[in-house]
Amino acid sequence: MRSKRLMSRKRFVDWILGTTAGGFLMSVLYPVTRYLVPPDVAESAVSSVVLPFAVSEFPRNSGRIFRFGTQPGIMIRTSSGELRAFSARCTHLDCTVQYRDDLHHIWCACHNGHFDLSGRNIAGPPPEPLPAFNVNVRGDQIVVSRL
Amino acid sequence: MTEQRHAGAMRRLWQWLDYRVGLSELLPLARKKRVPIHRHTFWYYMGGMLVFLFMLQVATGVLLLFYYRPSSEGAFESIQFLMAEVEFGWLIRSIHAWGANLMVFTAFVHMFSVYLLKAYRAPRELTWMTGAGLLFLAMGLGFTGYLLPWNELAFFATRVGTEIPAVIPGVGPFIREFLRGGDDVTGATLTRFYALHISVLPGLMILLVGLHVLLVQRHGMSVPPSVEAEGGGKTSISFFPNFVLRDLVGWLSALAILAAMAAFFPAELGEKADPFASAPIGIKPEWYFMFMFQSLKYFPARVLGVEGELVGVLAFGFMAAVLVLMPFLDRGGKDGRPDPFWNILAWGTLLYIIVLTYVGYTADSTL
Numbered sequence: 001m002r003s004k005r006l007m008s009r010k011r012f013v014d015w016i017l018g019t020t021a022g023g024f025l026m027s028v029l030y031p032v033t034r035y036l037v038p039p040d041v042a043e044s045a046v047s048s049v050v051l052p053f054a055v056s057e058f059p060r061n062s063g064r065i066f067r068f069g070t071q072p073g074i075m076i077r078t079s080s081g082e083l084r085a086f087s088a089r090c091t092h093l094d095c096t097v098q099y100r101d102d103l104h105h106i107w108c109a110c111h112n113g114h115f116d117l118s119g120r121n122i123a124g125p126p127p128e129p130l131p132a133f134n135v136n137v138r139g140d141q142i143v144v145s146r147l
Numbered sequence: 148m149t150e151q152r153h154a155g156a157m158r159r160l161w162q163w164l165d166y167r168v169g170l171s172e173l174l175p176l177a178r179k180k181r182v183p184i185h186r187h188t189f190w191y192y193m194g195g196m197l198v199f200l201f202m203l204q205v206a207t208g209v210l211l212l213f214y215y216r217p218s219s220e221g222a223f224e225s226i227q228f229l230m231a232e233v234e235f236g237w238l239i240r241s242i243h244a245w246g247a248n249l250m251v252f253t254a255f256v257h258m259f260s261v262y263l264l265k266a267y268r269a270p271r272e273l274t275w276m277t278g279a280g281l282l283f284l285a286m287g288l289g290f291t292g293y294l295l296p297w298n299e300l301a302f303f304a305t306r307v308g309t310e311i312p313a314v315i316p317g318v319g320p321f322i323r324e325f326l327r328g329g330d331d332v333t334g335a336t337l338t339r340f341y342a343l344h345i346s347v348l349p350g351l352m353i354l355l356v357g358l359h360v361l362l363v364q365r366h367g368m369s370v371p372p373s374v375e376a377e378g379g380g381k382t383s384i385s386f387f388p389n390f391v392l393r394d395l396v397g398w399l400s401a402l403a404i405l406a407a408m409a410a411f412f413p414a415e416l417g418e419k420a421d422p423f424a425s426a427p428i429g430i431k432p433e434w435y436f437m438f439m440f441q442s443l444k445y446f447p448a449r450v451l452g453v454e455g456e457l458v459g460v461l462a463f464g465f466m467a468a469v470l471v472l473m474p475f476l477d478r479g480g481k482d483g484r485p486d487p488f489w490n491i492l493a494w495g496t497l498l499y500i501i502v503l504t505y506v507g508y509t510a511d512s513t514l
Binding site: 024031035 | 210233234235
């Protein structure tokens with residue numbers, strides 16, 4: 001059923017002005033919103049790195065942080081001399097973990113999270129284990145790669 | 148039906164706010180102000196336009212801070228990234244750059260119109276003086292902002308600009324060192340200019356604008372003596388909402404012009420500054436410094452045994468002092484009529500600025 005009543009002049013003007021003002025607002029807000037979204041920066045395609053320190057200068061029962069692309073990794077030499085590497089980003093809230101030679105395992109200083117030498121979360125708040133890396137030794141060089 | 152419900156919701160929101168903020172007390176204040184209507188009413192729009200342009204500069208400036216890195220290693224690259232990678236980065240930067248130019252231009256128009264319409268007469272002396280301070284602040288913002296992209300042009304313009312005050316006997320070399328943050332224009336200068344550009348000068352500007360607008364509100368709009376003499380300026384319109392509506396139309400037009408300028412002539416970046424490269428041919432400052440820059444070229448090395456540069460700097464310092472103290476220098480002519488000397492001075496100065504700016508842009512800079 002068609003309404004017989006015509007639109008009032010005020011209503012007509014209200015609509016025109018309202019949609020124009022809305023359009024104007026969108027034309028300001030859209031570029032500003034797009035501007036604030038950070039542009040994609042190509043993620044590092046690193047799949048393996050050669051560490052800047054040699055096996056021979058790496059004491060047992062110690063750990064060191066290394067760069068894996070843009071991310072920190074942790075290299076551990078156990079008391080038995082075995083080499084193991086994990087992502088150093090704590091699975092709890094993204095702090096960088098460290099090796100505790102007194103505890104003989106990995107520890108996060110931010111919220112007292114503990115990980116064993118296999119990267120498993122054994123105490124404290126971390127919900128998941130640390131992702132592990134592949135470690136290869138070529139002569140004296142240590143090569144770390146993604147699993 | 149829905150319209151009524153809508154209006155009811157708006158009324159309740161108004162009442163809620165009014166109870167807590169006291170909005171209804173402000174209404175009579177806004178309605179009390181009236182704007183005289185006469186043949187020079189057009190010039191009353193300049194002040195409001197400047198408020199809008201300043202707000203636009205603050206908004207786009209804050210957006211630029213999201214990507215800008217204030218260091219000699221990172222500044223140029225961060226703007227390259229902004230222009231090439233960030234969506235609409237070119238638009239925000241170009242509006243900021245064009246907006247700055249339009250703001251300084253409008254400030255000059257505002258100043259000359261207020262001057263020629265004699266709006267600085269008692270009791271509006273302080274309004275005029277805060278306005279002169281605002282003009283200097285706007286030029287300072289232009290000068291400090293010019294360096295921030297850390298490109299070749301900005302680097303040499305800043306070297307020249309900070310060298311000029313060094314000719315002042317006694318404090319000159321200290322001022323140069325202070326502005327540069329050392330002997331030369333380096334990354335230390337950049338962080339200094341950055342601090343001035345994004346916090347010190349805008350902060351002072353907000354304070355002075357507040358004072359300036361408060362005084363305008365207190366005294367109301369000045370009716371020029373020429374209009375008063377003809378018996379005009381008796382009719383007026385209400386500032387709110389009648390004049391504000393016209394202001395808004397002006398603001399929207401200014402934004403449209405700026406967006407068009409940004410789209411058709413985006414701000415350039417040029418070459419990265421290299422302190423060990425020769426100054427490029429045709430080095431020039433922003434257009435509003437051009438008349439001073441060009442004047443300094445004409446001063447001989449020595450004038451009456453004094454360094455020519457110093458004479459030039461003192462002359463411009465004298466001009467600035469005359470500008471600030473204008474309300475006290477113009478005592479008015481005989482029988483209450485304006486003294487024509489001051490009008491002649493203003494037109495002469497305007498002509499001088501236009502001619503020197505024109506020459507600065509057209510004269511062959513290799514001769």
